[in-house]
Amino acid sequence: MTSQPEAPAGPPNIDLYTRNGFSGPIATIVRTQYAPVYTAVSGTYAPHRLDVNALSGSLVTNGSSLPVPILEGTDVSVEVSHRTEPSTVAFRNVLADELHYVLEGEGRLETDFGVLEVRPGDMVLLPRSVTYRYGAITSPLREVVIVTASEMRVDPENAPGVLNVDLHVDAPVPDPRMGPPGDYKVIIRHGGRCTTYSYDYDPVPCLAAVGAPIVRRFNMENVHGLGVEKGGLMPPRLLNDATTRTLVFHLGNRRSDRPPVHHNADYDEVIFYVAGPGHYGAVDKPGTILWTPKGLIHHGPEEDVPEGYQAFLLETRAALSLTPAGREIAAIMETGQFDFFTPGTPVNA
């Protein structure tokens, strides 16, 4: 006669397997073991924490350089820029939309459609084929830039509760003032290559722009988490993509139970912790990025943090990997509280 192994006392653990984010089939796996814990990982397909503040000085972008990619996949990348001086050229990405998040600093963003004075917490959508430059840097500007071949739209779920589009999403204001005659350059970014056009007049200012709003901006202080009394729920989506390849959600503190252990079969998850004062699990440093590649079992911290914190989540079907600059600022992560992974150290589940 054979005997079955005895299950340890205590409630079983669950692991949610989800297809297509949370919009496809979902299955619950019931287990004795707590599945996010691992003791070692060998190879590059691993969850990582990245610290954008740690990018070396040589990678700080100057007035004519593009942001530095730290994670990239087919048609999607996560990039960082740190601007201490105004742009000496203008930029136009003709193959991808760009979503700029201002981590710190202030400046004057000049675009084909007018001007935005940007400040920390601003999320600016610069769709493809829009020319832009930083005409002034009031204080050093650090940005995270999500670059995607998808068409991104500011389309918050549960508006106006999460984000009131009428009140809190704005557009650039035309400013017809031209720079003096001189040598002006526009760098056309087309995939991994660039082509430069020169002009003897200032090509960026406009007198007016009418029609559909193209460049859009909101500040994360006007985004509010959705709370529930019991259970967890998907965080609210802020930016949509009709192809579902690249989606952006709000992930600030909210009333909810801790999210379940899960593995997301189709999406890499990239969380940007951008402001406290509250901790998000083991994360308390603004500019920290938490990357969990698709298919890895993870838990993630409690989101109900009374002190409050601000974060957002990029989900992408693209298979991301670290770039050389990304590897400089990345460390392996455990997937309970999103702390640094230390072999042999008990994981704080």
Ligand SMILES: [Fe+2]
């Ligand atoms: Fe997740």
